[in-house]
Amino acid sequence: MVKKQLKQDLKKAVESLGYQSGDIVVSISPNVLFGDYTANIALQLAKQKDGGGKQSPLEIAKEILQKFDHPDYLEKAEVAGPGFINFFIKPEITSQQVKEILEEGENFGKNENGKGKKIQVEFISANPTGPLTLANGRGGALGDTLANVLSFSGYEVEREYYVNDTGNQIRLLGESVLAAEGKIEKKEEYYQGEYIKELASEFSDKLNLEPQQLGHLLADYLLEKEIKPAINRMDVHFDQFYSERSVYHRGLIDQVKIQLKARSLAYEKDGALWFKSSQFGDEKDRVLLTSEEGRGKTEPTYFLADIAHHLDDLEKGYIKRINILGADHHDYAKRIEWAMEALGFKDKIEIILMQMVRLFKEGQEVRMSKRAGTFVTLDELLDLVGKDVARFFFLMYSPDSQIDFNLDLARKQSHKNPVFYVQYAHARMSNILAKAGDSREKEEPGDYSLLKQPSETALISHLVAFPDLVQETTQSYQVHKFTSYTTALADFFHKFYENCQVLGAQPPRLEQARLGLVKAAKITLANSLNLMGVSAPERM
RNA sequence: GCCCCCGUAGCUUAACGGAUAGAGCGUCGGUCUUCGGAACCGAAAGUUGGGGGUCCGAUUCCCUCCGGGGGCGCCA
Numbered sequence: 001m002v003k004k005q006l007k008q009d010l011k012k013a014v015e016s017l018g019y020q021s022g023d024i025v026v027s028i029s030p031n032v033l034f035g036d037y038t039a040n041i042a043l044q045l046a047k048q049k050d051g052g053g054k055q056s057p058l059e060i061a062k063e064i065l066q067k068f069d070h071p072d073y074l075e076k077a078e079v080a081g082p083g084f085i086n087f088f089i090k091p092e093i094t095s096q097q098v099k100e101i102l103e104e105g106e107n108f109g110k111n112e113n114g115k116g117k118k119i120q121v122e123f124i125s126a127n128p129t130g131p132l133t134l135a136n137g138r139g140g141a142l143g144d145t146l147a148n149v150l151s152f153s154g155y156e157v158e159r160e161y162y163v164n165d166t167g168n169q170i171r172l173l174g175e176s177v178l179a180a181e182g183k184i185e186k187k188e189e190y191y192q193g194e195y196i197k198e199l200a201s202e203f204s205d206k207l208n209l210e211p212q213q214l215g216h217l218l219a220d221y222l223l224e225k226e227i228k229p230a231i232n233r234m235d236v237h238f239d240q241f242y243s244e245r246s247v248y249h250r251g252l253i254d255q256v257k258i259q260l261k262a263r264s265l266a267y268e269k270d271g272a273l274w275f276k277s278s279q280f281g282d283e284k285d286r287v288l289l290t291s292e293e294g295r296g297k298t299e300p301t302y303f304l305a306d307i308a309h310h311l312d313d314l315e316k317g318y319i320k321r322i323n324i325l326g327a328d329h330h331d332y333a334k335r336i337e338w339a340m341e342a343l344g345f346k347d348k349i350e351i352i353l354m355q356m357v358r359l360f361k362e363g364q365e366v367r368m369s370k371r372a373g374t375f376v377t378l379d380e381l382l383d384l385v386g387k388d389v390a391r392f393f394f395l396m397y398s399p400d401s402q403i404d405f406n407l408d409l410a411r412k413q414s415h416k417n418p419v420f421y422v423q424y425a426h427a428r429m430s431n432i433l434a435k436a437g438d439s440r441e442k443e444e445p446g447d448y449s450l451l452k453q454p455s456e457t458a459l460i461s462h463l464v465a466f467p468d469l470v471q472e473t474t475q476s477y478q479v480h481k482f483t484s485y486t487t488a489l490a491d492f493f494h495k496f497y498e499n500c501q502v503l504g505a506q507p508p509r510l511e512q513a514r515l516g517l518v519k520a521a522k523i524t525l526a527n528s529l530n531l532m533g534v535s536a537p538e539r540m
Numbered sequence: 541g542c543c544c545c546c547g548u549a550g551c552u553u554a555a556c557g558g559a560u561a562g563a564g565c566g567u568c569g570g571u572c573u574u575c576g577g578a579a580c581c582g583a584a585a586g587u588u589g590g591g592g593g594u595c596c597g598a599u600u601c602c603c604u605c606c607g608g609g610g611g612c613g614c615c616a
Contacts, residue, residue: 025556027556029559030555030558030559030560030562031559031560033559033560034559038558038559040556040557040558043557043558043596043597046596047557047595047596056596057596080559081558081559082558082559082596082597083558083596084558084559127616129616164616167615167616168615168616169615169616170616172615270614271614272614274614283542283543283612286614287613287614288614289614290614291614293614294614295614296614299614301614301615301616302615302616303616306616326610327544327545327609327610327611328610328611329611329616330543330544330545330610330611331543331544331611331612332611332616333544334543334544353544353545355544355545355546355609355610356545356609356610358609396552396553396554396564397552397553398553398554399545400545400546401545401546401553402545402546402608402609402610403552404552415578416564416565416578417564418563418564418565420578421564421578421579423578424576424578424579425579427576427578428575428576428579431575431576432575432576435575436575472556476556480554481554484554484555484562484563487563487564488562488563491563494579494580495579495580495581497575497579497580498571498579498580498581499580501574501575502575503574503575504574504575518575539576540576540578
């Protein structure tokens with residue numbers, strides 16, 4: 001690819017001047033006036049220079065350009081603005097890249113940065129105490145897409161759903177069902193909602209069980225009958241459902257206690273076992289094992305079980321464990337990081353916090369709460385707008401941004417959702433190729449150097465940027481950029497479509513070249529939609 | 541009180557510390573003899589919440605104030 005070559009040549013020029021090149025950034029110019037690619041290296045170098053004979057960025061840029069003997073792909077290069085170097089690529093060189101995309105096909109955009117490395121992504125991990133909510137849908141779209149991207153970059157990815165299938169909330173679930181049947185007294189904190197009543201009738205012959213036991217049955221049932229089907233509808237894939245109960249059964253709790261005590265990071269006080277999180281910056285130490293006095297019984301906290309779970313996973317040799325959590329867990333996120341640091345896995349944990357999804361109806365916020373039974377389920381959303389819109393919608397926002405969701409509006413506006421704009425482009429591409437396919441034989445090979453129209457080269461430049469986006473996302477985890485990438489791709493394509501007739505273009509070598517470009521665009525768009533888990537329809 | 545995220549056009553939002561802050565929806569005005577009008581072209585619309593600071597350069601980093609959301613359990 002041209003950009004790679006350009007980067008190399010630039011690096012050579014910079015180094016021959018005696019500068020430390022570091023990592024040179026060559027990016028697509030934000031404006032056609034600034035050429036095809038732009039480099040801010042001179043600005044960077046000016047900053048690095050310490051005092052003394054300080055040179056201005058403009059001088060450095062000129063200096064670099066002089067060393068840059070004009071390679072054959074370059075039309076011209078110039079210094080602009082405060083010290084940018086703008087590169088104008090010969091259009092026929094740009095267009096040659098279409099061939100490279102076509103050769104790579106389904107593999108276009110892949111890289112091998114993660115080759116031989118195992119990485120784990122944990123996401124959703126909603127308690128099995130009710131149906132999945134919109135927030136879980138967001139986590140699902142984010143996590144699944146990130147896993148796809150990492151896998152595209154060569155990593156061996158494991159997708160994990162941690163199932164909190166034991167503990168307080170499970171007992172509460174059992175009690176909620178018992179209370180719904182009048183077996184025990186109702187309490188404020190019990191789960192509400194229709195599904196509780198349905199569970200009660202489904203499990204009518206099990207209501208003599210202890211709440212915790214019943215809760216286990218209910219949790220298993222909800223996981224299988226509610227959660228997994230919703231996950232499937234979202235086209236989200238998991239490699240493993242990691243059961244919290246199994247942490248106990250396998251004796252992992254004791255191992256953690258031993259390890260933490262051996263490092264003098266756990267101690268007993270007031271009958272409880274504590275983790276010295278204050279040593280890592282926490283405002284106070286945290287309980288690992290509850291006390292008789294405090295809690296009425298001695299049992300591991302969720303925190304302790306989760307440490308055991310993390311440890312178990314990390315010992316499998318993942319270079320990183322990415323965990324996507326709701327922002328309401330932000331202080332917990334710190335805590336688990338400290339715990340893993342304590343156990344020798346510093347920097348192996350990456351936590352992505354996503355802000356809440358709030359629901360609005362008729363201008364009023366509806367508080368979503370599983371307890372109160374006032375939530376909108378992921379299934380309801382999928383009924384309304386379908387998987388593609390749901391996934392694209394959740395992916396559009398940066399995880400840092402809170403989503404205010406208006407269900408009525410979503411329904412009304414779903415037909416003008418950006419996802420259709422993007423999918424329509426794909427359908428158009430497919431249509432052109434289908435027509436070309438049955439109307440004529442391939443009599444002449446395409447001459448890509450004929451693709452010189454601005455709308456053609458702009459489209460090509462955008463296609464060529466796809467592998468970069470994949471690589472960047474592998475580092476930054478900012479999967480929402482794929483939505484804007486595909487929207488822009490659709491945009492470039494529609495403009496090309498308006499400006500350049502494909503079928504019947506003269507000479508035939510041009511028609512073939514344009515068909516090649518359409519095909520390359522289709523490959524790129526399909527590949528990026530695949531990463532997002534959004535379908536790329538042949539027709540709509 | 542402490543901690544985290546956010547504040548950008550009427551609405552929803554984007555922008556490795558870079559050039560003229562980019563889109564979608566909505567509004568207004570255009571474009572149909574060939575490949576799908578779910579499209580394209582154009583216009584109006586921004587003091588990037590306020591104020592300081594660092595920098596050649598700040599939507600981005602730092603401080604402060606204001607506003608919104610979330611979290612501060614021997615719950616999970």
